[in-house]
Amino acid sequence: MSKIDFMPSxxxxxxxxxxxxxxxxxxxxxxxxxxxxxWLQSGGLSRLAFLIPLIAIFGAFSWxxxxxxxxxxxxxxxxxxxxxxxxxxxxxxxxxxxxxxxAVRNTAEFAGLALIFGYPxxxxxxxxxxxxxxxxxxxxxxxxxxxVIPPVVAVLLWYxxxxxxxxxxxxxxxxxxxxxxxxxxxxxxxxxxxxxxxxTWANAGGTVIIYLxxxxxxxxxxxxxxxxxxxxxxxxxxxxxxPQLRTVLLVTMILQIIGTAQVFLEPYLFTQGGPNNATITxxxxxxxxxxxxxxxxxxxxxxxxSVMLVAFLALFSLIYLRATRSWSSE
Amino acid sequence: xxxxxxxxxxxxxxxxxxxxxxxxxxxxxxxRPSVKWGLGTTQALLLVVLVIIGLGPILWLxxxxxxxxxxxxxQPMSVFPHGTDLSNISNAWxxxxxxxxxxxxxxxxxxxxxxxxxxxxTGAYALSVLRPKWGSLIxxxxxxxxxxxxxxxxxxxxxxxxHPPIFGGTLENNYFAIWLPAGASAFNVxxxxxxxxxxxREIFEAARIDGCGPVRLFVSIVLxxxxxxxxxxxxxxxxxxxxxxxxxxxxLSNPSEQPISVRLPTIQSExxxxxxxxxMLIACIVPIVGFLIFxxxxxxxxxxxxxxxx
Numbered sequence: 001m002s003k004i005d006f007m008p009s010x011x012x013x014x015x016x017x018x019x020x021x022x023x024x025x026x027x028x029x030x031x032x033x034x035x036x037x038x039w040l041q042s043g044g045l046s047r048l049a050f051l052i053p054l055i056a057i058f059g060a061f062s063w064x065x066x067x068x069x070x071x072x073x074x075x076x077x078x079x080x081x082x083x084x085x086x087x088x089x090x091x092x093x094x095x096x097x098x099x100x101x102x103a104v105r106n107t108a109e110f111a112g113l114a115l116i117f118g119y120p121x122x123x124x125x126x127x128x129x130x131x132x133x134x135x136x137x138x139x140x141x142x143x144x145x146x147x148v149i150p151p152v153v154a155v156l157l158w159y160x161x162x163x164x165x166x167x168x169x170x171x172x173x174x175x176x177x178x179x180x181x182x183x184x185x186x187x188x189x190x191x192x193x194x195x196x197x198x199x200t201w202a203n204a205g206g207t208v209i210i211y212l213x214x215x216x217x218x219x220x221x222x223x224x225x226x227x228x229x230x231x232x233x234x235x236x237x238x239x240x241x242x243p244q245l246r247t248v249l250l251v252t253m254i255l256q257i258i259g260t261a262q263v264f265l266e267p268y269l270f271t272q273g274g275p276n277n278a279t280i281t282x283x284x285x286x287x288x289x290x291x292x293x294x295x296x297x298x299x300x301x302x303x304x305x306s307v308m309l310v311a312f313l314a315l316f317s318l319i320y321l322r323a324t325r326s327w328s329s330e
Numbered sequence: 331x332x333x334x335x336x337x338x339x340x341x342x343x344x345x346x347x348x349x350x351x352x353x354x355x356x357x358x359x360x361x362r363p364s365v366k367w368g369l370g371t372t373q374a375l376l377l378v379v380l381v382i383i384g385l386g387p388i389l390w391l392x393x394x395x396x397x398x399x400x401x402x403x404x405q406p407m408s409v410f411p412h413g414t415d416l417s418n419i420s421n422a423w424x425x426x427x428x429x430x431x432x433x434x435x436x437x438x439x440x441x442x443x444x445x446x447x448x449x450x451x452t453g454a455y456a457l458s459v460l461r462p463k464w465g466s467l468i469x470x471x472x473x474x475x476x477x478x479x480x481x482x483x484x485x486x487x488x489x490x491x492x493h494p495p496i497f498g499g500t501l502e503n504n505y506f507a508i509w510l511p512a513g514a515s516a517f518n519v520x521x522x523x524x525x526x527x528x529x530x531r532e533i534f535e536a537a538r539i540d541g542c543g544p545v546r547l548f549v550s551i552v553l554x555x556x557x558x559x560x561x562x563x564x565x566x567x568x569x570x571x572x573x574x575x576x577x578x579x580x581x582l583s584n585p586s587e588q589p590i591s592v593r594l595p596t597i598q599s600e601x602x603x604x605x606x607x608x609x610m611l612i613a614c615i616v617p618i619v620g621f622l623i624f625x626x627x628x629x630x631x632x633x634x635x636x637x638x639x640x
Binding site for chain 2: 046047048050051052053054055057058060061062063064065066068069072077125127128129130131132133137138139140141142143144145146148149150151152153156157158159160161163167168169172173201205206209210213218220223224227233236237240241258262264265269283286287290291299302303306307309310313314317
């Protein structure tokens with residue numbers, strides 16, 4: 001079983017999900033018979049006091065909302081009338097919503113394109129950077145810079161770049177290359193790739209840094225042994241580097257899929273799901289049910305779709321757990 | 331697999347100093363002209379590409395923020411065709427009131443930071459050092475929440491904030507609606523607990539024998555010993571809060587209370603492009619400067635995210 005040494009809280013929680021699934025609670029130490037008196041004498045009160053913030057905050061803002069999510073998904077709720085139990089009616093409404101299959105397909109397209117754009121390139125960059133003999137810090141800083149830009153600023157900046165007029169930033173660059181102006185996010189066919197391009201720019205730096213850290217963990221003796229056996233650079237990459245990185249490669253892939261399954265900011269700010277629903281995603285649909293509906297909020301449908309999303313992502317985490325487990329016990 | 335994988339990876343002590351290279355290309359390889367020129371050129375090209383891709387958009391934003399709007403619209407890639415226009419920056423302060431939203435962002439980030447730090451340190455201390463009877467149950471409940479991405483809880487959390495059960499009233503347009511849920515990060519607690527678990531138990535025992543109570547043990551011994559992890563959690567808490575958009579958008583409907591990232595999309599259509607770009611630049615300055623100062627900690631923290639022990 002793989003064990004994580006240390007993780008930053010910068011990974012968003014969906015990414016943390018997969019990693020943290022690997023860590024199991026530790027067994028409690030042996031204890032002695034206790035009575036309320038010994039409990040009090042041994043500092044039971046202060047033990048409780050230290051747990052109060054955690055229990056209060058998680059109770060109110062994590063455990064309670066999880067339960068409430070499931071309840072809401074089975075109810076018809078708005079602020080006007082008392083909630084009514086409707087069973088699985090919300091789920092059936094969502095599944096029969098004509099936008100539902102479109103949103104699922106778009107989200108899958110986003111995830112797929114993000115894998116094509118954002119999965120191999122960071123590995124190549126990390127390999128090149130890790131073989132640098134100096135100024136690795138400069139490369140790493142340049143790679144990571146887009147990640148620290150607030151996502152809203154990144155999207156709005158790219159919104160300017162994607163200006164479809166002939167004097168847009170990207171269209172000016174294309175003009176230098178002798179290519180005519182492109183419609184970018186205004187066209188049904190180019191909107192989704194444009195969103196993925198910005199998202200890759202904004203996120204790939206984190207993946208590169210993860211690969212870089214993993215590459216320093218590859219034992220250099222393996223490379224030397226391979227060299228002695230007459231392996232060239234490409235053979236060493238294929239037979240040493242990639243096998244040594246396979247756990248990290250799997251982790252980053254699953255994390256990316258889990259992350260992109262929740263894509264919201266790009267379609268919300270770039271296109272509002274348009275043109276002609278070409279970029280409506282699952283999370284945008286949830287948002288529209290709950291907060292963007294002119295006919296009044298449909299919290300039940302939003303909760304039902306959220307439950308379906310959690311179930312799907314949990315399934316992914318489990319597959320991932322299985323895979324890492326079987327690989328590490330090999 | 332292959333004949334080259336002769337032995338399993340050994341446990342080797344963590345390298346204190348940085349290794350010269352990743353080790354894939356050996357020193358003997360570097361002496362070969364084809365490698366030296368081929369790889370050297372590729373790496374130099376990579377630097378050019380990274381400067382264009384990583385730094386380029388930000389440099390463009392800096393340039394456009396001090397360029398007259400008409401120039402940015404008509405010749406976006408020319409550098410100051412008709413001189414600079416610093417009034418964009420001052421207009422961002424006067425017309426858009428960017429200072430107020432910057433202040434809101436800072437206040438929200440500081441509150442979220444405090445909330446995350448209080449919950450994670452006290453909780454992890456209780457679970458790791460004090461170890462109450464039902465600690466393992468709480469740990470299981472904490473780990474379960476890691477399987478639920480926060481975005482799917484938007485609807486129930488929103489309903490709870492607008493109509494809090496038991497207490498009544500509403501937390502809408504109240505900063506506590508941001509600060510309190512920010513504390514519910516199971517990830518921070520797990521991270522902190524793992525760090526506390528690795529602190530030497532002997533010190534705690536010695537302190538206890540010397541009559542040090544749980545509170546003093548926490549304040550005078552555990553916290554001072556945990557500065558590295560406190561630093562990492564603090565940095566990422568502030569960065570995450572600075573980046574947050576959807577949740578503050580939902581619960582802070584009053585414009586004068588909104589952080590800069592919520593405000594920017596709203597003012598986009600009604601603001602002169604030059605002023606808007608200046609406002610975006612101002613929103614980036616704090617995270618970029620923070621990154622440049624704490625670069626090592628942030629990159630190490632991010633990189634270790636994937637460092638799984640196989």
